[in-house]
Amino acid sequence: MNRNVFFFLACMMPCLVCLGNQALRVEARFEPSTISLTNITTYKVVVHGSQEPPVGSIPALPGLRFSPNPRTFRSASFINGVPSIRFELTFQVTPEREGTFDFPSWSMRVGKHTSTAPSARLNVLPPNQSDRIRQAAEKQQQQDLREAAFIELNCPRTFLYEGETTEAQISLFLWERLPVTRIEQIPTKTGVGISMTELGQPNEQRNLRLKNKTYTSYSWTVGLTGTMKGVQNFSLSSILRVRVKAQRNSPLQSPFFNDPFFGFGREQGLEVKTDNISMEVRPLPQKGRPENFNGAIGSFTFDTSVDKNRVSLGDPVRLTLKIKGKGNFSAMPAPELSLGPNFRSGPPAFHFDGASSTMYGGEQSFDYVITPLISGLLEIPTIEFSFFDPELETYETLHSSAHSVRVDPSDDWVKPEVLNTADNSGQTTRPTPSLFQTEQEPGQWVSRINIPDPLYSQLFWIINIIGFTLFVFLLFRKMRNKDPWLEKLKLKDKALQVRLKDCVKLTDRDGFYQSLKRMIRLRITMIFPKTNISALSTSELINLLHTQGFPPNVTDEISQLLHLCETKEYAGSDRSDESLDSLFSRARQIIRQIK
Amino acid sequence: MNQRIQRILIGILSFTLYPSLCAESQDRQFYDAVRAEASGDLQLAASLYEEILLQHQSANLHANLGNIYYGLSDLGRAILHLRKSLLLNPDNRECRSSLASALKKSGLQAMPDRTNPLFAENLQILWGSSFAVLFWFGLLSLLWIFPWNIRSSSFWIYAVAWKASLFFLAWGWVECHQQGTLLKREVIVLSSPPSPSNPPEKIPLRRFASEDSDPNTMLTTGTSLLIDMNNAGNPRIHQSPDGTIWYLVRSLDGFDKGWLIEKEFRKIIE
Numbered sequence: 122m123n124r125n126v127f128f129f130l131a132c133m134m135p136c137l138v139c140l141g142n143q144a145l146r147v148e149a150r151f152e153p154s155t156i157s158l159t160n161i162t163t164y165k166v167v168v169h170g171s172q173e174p175p176v177g178s179i180p181a182l183p184g185l186r187f188s189p190n191p192r193t194f195r196s197a198s199f200i201n202g203v204p205s206i207r208f209e210l211t212f213q214v215t216p217e218r219e220g221t222f223d224f225p226s227w228s229m230r231v232g233k234h235t236s237t238a239p240s241a242r243l244n245v246l247p248p249n250q251s252d253r254i255r256q257a258a259e260k261q262q263q264q265d266l267r268e269a270a271f272i273e274l275n276c277p278r279t280f281l282y283e284g285e286t287t288e289a290q291i292s293l294f295l296w297e298r299l300p301v302t303r304i305e306q307i308p309t310k311t312g313v314g315i316s317m318t319e320l321g322q323p324n325e326q327r328n329l330r331l332k333n334k335t336y337t338s339y340s341w342t343v344g345l346t347g348t349m350k351g352v353q354n355f356s357l358s359s360i361l362r363v364r365v366k367a368q369r370n371s372p373l374q375s376p377f378f379n380d381p382f383f384g385f386g387r388e389q390g391l392e393v394k395t396d397n398i399s400m401e402v403r404p405l406p407q408k409g410r411p412e413n414f415n416g417a418i419g420s421f422t423f424d425t426s427v428d429k430n431r432v433s434l435g436d437p438v439r440l441t442l443k444i445k446g447k448g449n450f451s452a453m454p455a456p457e458l459s460l461g462p463n464f465r466s467g468p469p470a471f472h473f474d475g476a477s478s479t480m481y482g483g484e485q486s487f488d489y490v491i492t493p494l495i496s497g498l499l500e501i502p503t504i505e506f507s508f509f510d511p512e513l514e515t516y517e518t519l520h521s522s523a524h525s526v527r528v529d530p531s532d533d534w535v536k537p538e539v540l541n542t543a544d545n546s547g548q549t550t551r552p553t554p555s556l557f558q559t560e561q562e563p564g565q566w567v568s569r570i571n572i573p574d575p576l577y578s579q580l581f582w583i584i585n586i587i588g589f590t591l592f593v594f595l596l597f598r599k600m601r602n603k604d605p606w607l608e609k610l611k612l613k614d615k616a617l618q619v620r621l622k623d624c625v626k627l628t629d630r631d632g633f634y635q636s637l638k639r640m641i642r643l644r645i646t647m648i649f650p651k652t653n654i655s656a657l658s659t660s661e662l663i664n665l666l667h668t669q670g671f672p673p674n675v676t677d678e679i680s681q682l683l684h685l686c687e688t689k690e691y692a693g694s695d696r697s698d699e700s701l702d703s704l705f706s707r708a709r710q711i712i713r714q715i716k
Numbered sequence: 717m718n719q720r721i722q723r724i725l726i727g728i729l730s731f732t733l734y735p736s737l738c739a740e741s742q743d744r745q746f747y748d749a750v751r752a753e754a755s756g757d758l759q760l761a762a763s764l765y766e767e768i769l770l771q772h773q774s775a776n777l778h779a780n781l782g783n784i785y786y787g788l789s790d791l792g793r794a795i796l797h798l799r800k801s802l803l804l805n806p807d808n809r810e811c812r813s814s815l816a817s818a819l820k821k822s823g824l825q826a827m828p829d830r831t832n833p834l835f836a837e838n839l840q841i842l843w844g845s846s847f848a849v850l851f852w853f854g855l856l857s858l859l860w861i862f863p864w865n866i867r868s869s870s871f872w873i874y875a876v877a878w879k880a881s882l883f884f885l886a887w888g889w890v891e892c893h894q895q896g897t898l899l900k901r902e903v904i905v906l907s908s909p910p911s912p913s914n915p916p917e918k919i920p921l922r923r924f925a926s927e928d929s930d931p932n933t934m935l936t937t938g939t940s941l942l943i944d945m946n947n948a949g950n951p952r953i954h955q956s957p958d959g960t961i962w963y964l965v966r967s968l969d970g971f972d973k974g975w976l977i978e979k980e981f982r983k984i985i986e
Contacts, residue, residue, distance in 0.1 A: 348924040416930055452923045454932050471971045559753055560776035563746040567773050570803050570985050572837050572896040575844025588852025595859050
C-alpha cells in the first residue's frame with residue numbers, strides 16, 4: 122500500500138513542478154460578444170498559470186455598466202496530459218446604449234508579475250421583437266403587482282393651516298387573488314411636518330370592484346394635523362406577508378402570479394408604498410387675529426351653562442363651556458376665564474364626546490368650578506371663544522350669554538387669601554431664607570431611590586417558598602394516607618358495575634338483581650364505614666340514609682330497588698315489568714347519588 | 717507560614733474596610749457641604765451635594781439640597797429634592813412642611829394626595845406579602861381542615877370568604893402598584909437657575925415637538941407632570957432633526973398636554 126502511494130507521488134512530482142513553473146497568460150473577452158440592448162453580458166478575464174487573484178482597476182467605458190463585485194473561479198486540470206491552473210474573474214455588464222464598444226487592454230498584477238489583459242469588443246444591437254415582448258411582460262408584471270396591493274389616502278383638504286386637524290381615510294386595497302396571510306404592519310407614515318393619529322381597528326370591505334378586479338379593502342380613519350409650515354412630503358407604507366413559490370429560479374419569473382405551485386411556497390414580506398404625497402401647510406394669517414385666540418382651528422359652536430342660579434357664599438357653582446363642531450380638539454386648550462374680582466375659579470375638567478381616535482368631530486366640555494367671593498346678585502360675565510375657520514379663512518369670535526347667580530350671605534365664610542404666585546412677581550428675585558435647620562448628619566446612604574416591589578422582596582419569596590413546600594408536603598402525605606379498606610371497596614364497586622353491564626347484555630335478571638343489591642349496600646357501607654351494613658335490613662338502611670340527610674325521593678327509589686332485588690332473591694319471582702335496560706339506567710342514576 | 721497568615725489577614729481587613737472607607741469619603745464631602753452652607757456659600761454647597769448625588773443619595777442630603785435651592789430661589793429644584801427626600805423618609809414632617817412652603821411660594825397647589833394612604837406606593841410589599849400569606853394559608857386550610865368534603869356548607873363559606881379576601885388584597889396590591897407606576901412617570905419642571913437679573917422663567921408646554929410651536933400653556937417651575945407612555949410602556953418621545961429629544965407630557969389632572977425638551981424637567985425617580 123505504502124509502496125503504491127510513493128509510486129503515485131513520484132509520478133505526480135514532475136507535474137506539480139510544471140504547475141509552479143507554468144507561464145502567465147491572460148485572456149479577456151465578452152461572453153457573448155454580441156447582444157441586444159435589453160440583455161446583459163459578462164466580461165470574463167482568465168489568468169492561465171496562476172491561482173492568485175489579479176490586482177488592478179478596470180477602465181471605465183461610457184455606455185457600459187460593470188457590476189462592482191465580480192465572481193471568481195479557480196481551477197486546476199489536465200488538458201491532453203498537460204497540467205493547467207487558472208483563475209477566472211467574471212463581471213456582469215449592462216449596456217446603456219447601442220453600438221460597438223472596444224474595451225481597451227489594461228494591466229494587472231498577478232502575484233509578483235505584471236500582465237496585460239487584451240482588448241475586447243462588444244456589439245450591442247437594437248432590441249429585437251422578443252426583447253420587446255419580454256420588456257412589456259415585465260412592465261405588465263410590475264403594473265399587476267402595483268394593482269394587486271396599493272394604499273390610498275383620501276383627504277378632503279388640499280392644504281392645511283399650521284395646527285389644523287382634518288379627518289382623512291387611509292385605505293389598503295388587496296386583490297382577492299393575492300395570497301396575503303396577514304398584514305404585518307399597518308400603514309405607517311414616513312415624513313415630518315404632518316402628524317397623524319394612531320390607527321385603530323380597520324373597517325373591512327369585501328368584493329369591491331375596481332379596475333376590473335375584485336379587492337378587499339381595509340380602511341382607517343385618521344386625523345392629520347399640519348405641524349410645520351411649508352410644503353410637506355410624506356408617504357404611507359405597509360408590509361404584507363404573502364405566500365410565494367418556494368423555487369427562486371422559476372422560469373415563470375413572477376413570484377405571485379401564473380405559478381402552478383402558487384400558494385404552497387414560503388412566506389415573504391411585500392412592502393406596499395404610496396408615491397410621495399405633497400401637502401402644503403400654511404401659516405395662520407396674522408390679519409384679524411383676536412387677542413384671545415389660543416389655537417382652535419375648525420368650525421365650532423359655543424355655549425355655556427351654570428348648574429345653580431342661587432347659592433350660599435362659599436358654595437361652588439359649576440360653569441360648563443361646551444364647544445361643538447369639527448376641528449383640532451386635541452390641541453385645543455381651555456378658554457381663559459376673566460370673571461372679575463367677584464369670583465374665583467379653579468382649573469377646568471375636560472370631557473370630550475365624539476370620535477376619540479381622531480379627536481376631530483364632537484363636543485368638548487370644560488367644567489369650571491367657580492366660587493363667588495361676595496354675596497349679592499352677581500353676574501358671570503360673557504366668555505369669548507375665538508377660532509380660525511379654515512374653510513372661510515377668517516377668525517371668528519363667539520360670545521356666551523351672561524348668567525346671573527344670587528349669592529346669599531353665609532356666616533362661616535372667610536374670604537381666602539389670594540396666593541402670591543411666582544408669575545406676577547415681575548420684579549427681580551432675592552435669595553430667600555432657608556426653610557429649616559440644615560441636617561448635620563447624612564443619614565442612611567442608598568445608591569438610588571427605589572419603589573419597593575414585592576417581586577424583588579425576600580420576605581415575599583420566603584412566604585411563597587414556605588407555603589409551596591407545606592402544600593407539597595400535605596399533598597404528598599394525603600396521597601400516602603389513602604385508606605386501603607376504602608380502596609378495596611372502590612375496586613369491588615367497579616367490578617360490580619362491570620358485572621351489572623354484563624347482566625344487562627346477557628339479560629341475566631337473577632345476576633342483575635344480585636349485583637344491584639350488593640352494589641347499593643356497598644355504596645352505603647362507604648358512607649357509613651363504622652356500621653355493619655350487612656347486618657341491617659332494608660328498612661333500617663333507609664332510616665340510616667334518612668338520618669344522613671338524603672332526600673326522600675332518593676331513599677324511596679333505593680327502597681323500591683332493594684325490595685325488587687329481595688323479592689327476586691327470596692320469593693323467586695320478578696314482579697317488575699320493566700326491561701333490564703331501563704331498570705339499569707334508573708339504578709345507575711340512583712347509585713350515582715349515594716355518595 | 718506566618719507571612720502567609722499576615723497576607724491573608726491584610727487581605728480580609730482591606731476587603732471588609734473598603735466599603736466603610738468609601739462611605740467615609742461621601743460623609744466627609746457631606747460635612748464639607750454643610751460647612752459651606754453654614755458659611756453662606758450656597759453655590760459651593762449645592763455643587764458638593766450634587767457631586768455626592770452622582771454616586772449616593774440620602775434623605776437628609778436631598779432635604780439639605782432642597783433647602784439650598786430654596787435659598788437660591790430655584791424653586792423647581794427645591795421642590796424636586798424635597799420630593800425625593802420625602803420618598804426616602806416619608807415621616808419627615810419638617811420636610812413635608814418645607815415642601816408645602818416651596819409649592820406655595822412658586823404659586824402651585826399643595827401636593828395632591830392622589831389616593832388613600834393605605835394604597836401608597838411604598839406599601840406594595842405589605843399588600844403583596846399579605847396576599848401571599850392569605851393565599852397559602854387558605855389553600856393549606858382547605859387541604860387540612862376540609863379534606864375533600866365539598867358537601868359541607870362550611871367548606872363553601874370558608875372558600876368564598878377566602879376568595880373574597882384574596883380579591884381585596886390583590887386589588888390593594890394593584891392600587892399600590894399603579895401609584896408606583898405613576899410616580900415613576902412623574903417629572904418636575906425645571907428652569908435655568910434664576911439670578912437677581914434673571915427672574916425664574918416659565919416653561920412653554922408646546923403643542924408640537926418644535927421650538928417655534930405655540931405653547932398650550934406656560935408652566936411654572938416646580939410643576940409636576942406625567943410622562944405619556946405608548947402601548948409598549950415606553951415614553952412617547954420625538955427626536956427632531958437636530959437631535960433634540962422631546963417628551964410628550966401631561967398635567968397630573970390630565971387636562972394639559974404638550975411637548976417638553978429633555979432638559980426642561982427631571983424625573984423624581986431616575
